[in-house]
Amino acid sequence: MSSGSQTVEGKMYEFTTQSGADTIEVGRKLVRLLEPPQLLLLRGELGTGKTTLVKGIAEALDAAEADEVTSPTFTLLHEYNGTRDGKPVKLYHLDVYRIEGERQLETLGLDELLTPDALVLVEWGDKFKSIRKRATGEIAITASGGDSRKIAVTLKDELASTQTRSSQPEAK
Numbered sequence: 001m002s003s004g005s006q007t008v009e010g011k012m013y014e015f016t017t018q019s020g021a022d023t024i025e026v027g028r029k030l031v032r033l034l035e036p037p038q039l040l041l042l043r044g045e046l047g048t049g050k051t052t053l054v055k056g057i058a059e060a061l062d063a064a065e066a067d068e069v070t071s072p073t074f075t076l077l078h079e080y081n082g083t084r085d086g087k088p089v090k091l092y093h094l095d096v097y098r099i100e101g102e103r104q105l106e107t108l109g110l111d112e113l114l115t116p117d118a119l120v121l122v123e124w125g126d127k128f129k130s131i132r133k134r135a136t137g138e139i140a141i142t143a144s145g146g147d148s149r150k151i152a153v154t155l156k157d158e159l160a161s162t163q164t165r166s167s168q169p170e171a172k
């Protein structure tokens with residue numbers, strides 16, 4: 001089940017799922033909405049289904065099978081190669097839960113990851129101001145009793161991100 005709406009800041013979509021398989025299916029559908037480049041915060045308590053959602057996104061990009069997508073809790077970063085509309089897509093799945101501070105975060109080189117063909121999905125990314133600043137949107141998952149989950153996707157408008165970019169002096 002899903003619904004979409006437009007807010008001042010961007011577009012918002014909501015889904016309700018009743019199982020892990022449902023959430024994988026939502027992940028598959030989301031790919032259509034996620035035009036690279038994107039850096040999305042994956043929000044939600046432990047075990048709500050952030051990694052499960054990435055399984056569906058990876059599958060729809062032909063980047064990996066659901067089973068191959070595991071939590072990057074200890075490795076911090078998993079990288080997959082996929083395609084979207086016939087164009088190559090780099091899928092980066094990060095989990096920064098264990099990262100202690102901005103300095104340790106810098107060693108991940110987040111800036112280098114966000115290339116024009118990249119979809120960067122960061123579990124616990126809202127922990128860091130530098131990641132929140134770069135985010136083009138967020139996916140927030142909340143448990144709503146039993147196996148039921150609410151998935152809220154907010155994508156900033158292109159206009160908004162253009163304005164952010166144009167506030168920086170352009171290199172000529």
Ligand SMILES: Nc1ncnc2c1ncn2[C@@H]1O[C@H](COP(=O)(O)OP(=O)(O)O)[C@@H](O)[C@H]1O
Pocket residue numbers: 017018019020021022023044045046047048049050051052053071123146147148149
């Ligand atoms: N509706 C649902 N959506 C996502 N996961 C669910 C759902 N119902 C049960 N689950 C289970 O909850 C767990 C979610 O784990 P995971 O995706 O690793 O969470 P997170 O990455 O948020 O810590 C999985 O074992 C999954 O099968």
Ligand SMILES: [Mg+2]
Pocket residue numbers: 050051071072095123
């Ligand atoms: Mg996880």
